[in-house]
Amino acid sequence: xxxxxxxxxxxxxxVKNAFSCIDHTTTQETFQVQTCNQCxxxxxxxxxxxxxxxxxxxxxxxISHSNNQKGIFNRIYQMVxxxxxxxxxxxxxxxNSNGLVLDYGCGTGEFLGYVQKHERTVLGVExxxxxxxxxxxxxxxxxxxxxxxxxxxxxxxxxxSLWHVLEHVSNLRETLSKFHSILNDQGHxxxxxxxxxSLDAEIYGPLWAGYDVPxxxxxxxxxxxxxxxxxxxxxxxxxxxxxxxxxxxxxLSEKHRTGKMNPIRAxxxxxxxxxxxxxxxxxxxxxxxxxxxx
Ligand SMILES: [Zn+2]
Numbered sequence: 001x002x003x004x005x006x007x008x009x010x011x012x013x014x015v016k017n018a019f020s021c022i023d024h025t026t027t028q029e030t031f032q033v034q035t036c037n038q039c040x041x042x043x044x045x046x047x048x049x050x051x052x053x054x055x056x057x058x059x060x061x062x063i064s065h066s067n068n069q070k071g072i073f074n075r076i077y078q079m080v081x082x083x084x085x086x087x088x089x090x091x092x093x094x095x096n097s098n099g100l101v102l103d104y105g106c107g108t109g110e111f112l113g114y115v116q117k118h119e120r121t122v123l124g125v126e127x128x129x130x131x132x133x134x135x136x137x138x139x140x141x142x143x144x145x146x147x148x149x150x151x152x153x154x155x156x157x158x159x160x161s162l163w164h165v166l167e168h169v170s171n172l173r174e175t176l177s178k179f180h181s182i183l184n185d186q187g188h189x190x191x192x193x194x195x196x197x198s199l200d201a202e203i204y205g206p207l208w209a210g211y212d213v214p215x216x217x218x219x220x221x222x223x224x225x226x227x228x229x230x231x232x233x234x235x236x237x238x239x240x241x242x243x244x245x246x247x248x249x250x251x252l253s254e255k256h257r258t259g260k261m262n263p264i265r266a267x268x269x270x271x272x273x274x275x276x277x278x279x280x281x282x283x284x285x286x287x288x289x290x291x292x293x294x
Pocket of ligand 1: 040
């Protein structure tokens with residue numbers, strides 16, 4: 001295990017235990033979630049060392065990296081994901097319709113494969129060898145490992161996207177700084193992450209599925225993500241809510257709480273969360289942030 005002694009956003013040492021969370025997906029181990037008293041950034045601390053993290057991803061339930069279509073829940077997830085891919089493509093294409101699209105943490109490559117089919121030049125980065133091979137085999141993509149990532153040229157990308165990935169990245173500042181070099185001056189950095197300042201996070205507390213310890217090392221809110229990115233030379237252009245995530249996260253959170261999905265209650269809480277966020281995308285369960293270089 002590894003303990004951070006300073007807040008990675010504001011560098012304060014005043015980081016205190018907030019609550020504990022259980023790893024509901026793989027090990028049932030308990031992890032501490034801490035909050036910085038200076039800037040309110042929230043993080044899993046201590047966390048497994050980089051070389052120990054692999055085992056926390058070894059689960060049949062961990063569907064981000066697989067196309068296993070068993071079970072109705074996974075089928076719905078896959079269906080929603082397909083529509084999500086389409087809307088993600090429209091979003092990035094509306095920002096920059098030319099130039100390289102770099103998807104960091106591309107998983108098995110469904111999003112990037114879709115982008116490539118629409119005549120865009122694409123490049124993926126993916127730490128999991130299994131997912132990388134699937135992406136290359138199923139979508140004929142060019143996908144780099146983490147070790148190869150630093151070799152990408154400066155000013156080469158017009159879009160860098162991270163779809164629910166930044167919360168998994170252990171060397172946060174080093175990675176953001178490299179994004180700053182790779183992105184061209186007109187380019188956009190698009191980051192989607194869970195929002196621990198959302199109403200569904202409030203409702204479920206430590207059982208909120210968006211904490212997903214220890215895989216999620218960082219738990220962002222619009223305030224803390226913006227502060228971090230600004231300190232790395234980016235400015236926020238806009239935020240966009242992800243209303244489907246409220247339902248998905250509420251279903252998983254219900255399962256954590258009672259062992260069952262409780263679809264009716266999850267739907268009610270998802271709806272409530274979206275209603276509260278109707279005029280404020282910064283309150284949705286997950287948020288898409290669009291940044292440019294300052
Ligand atoms: Zn801080």
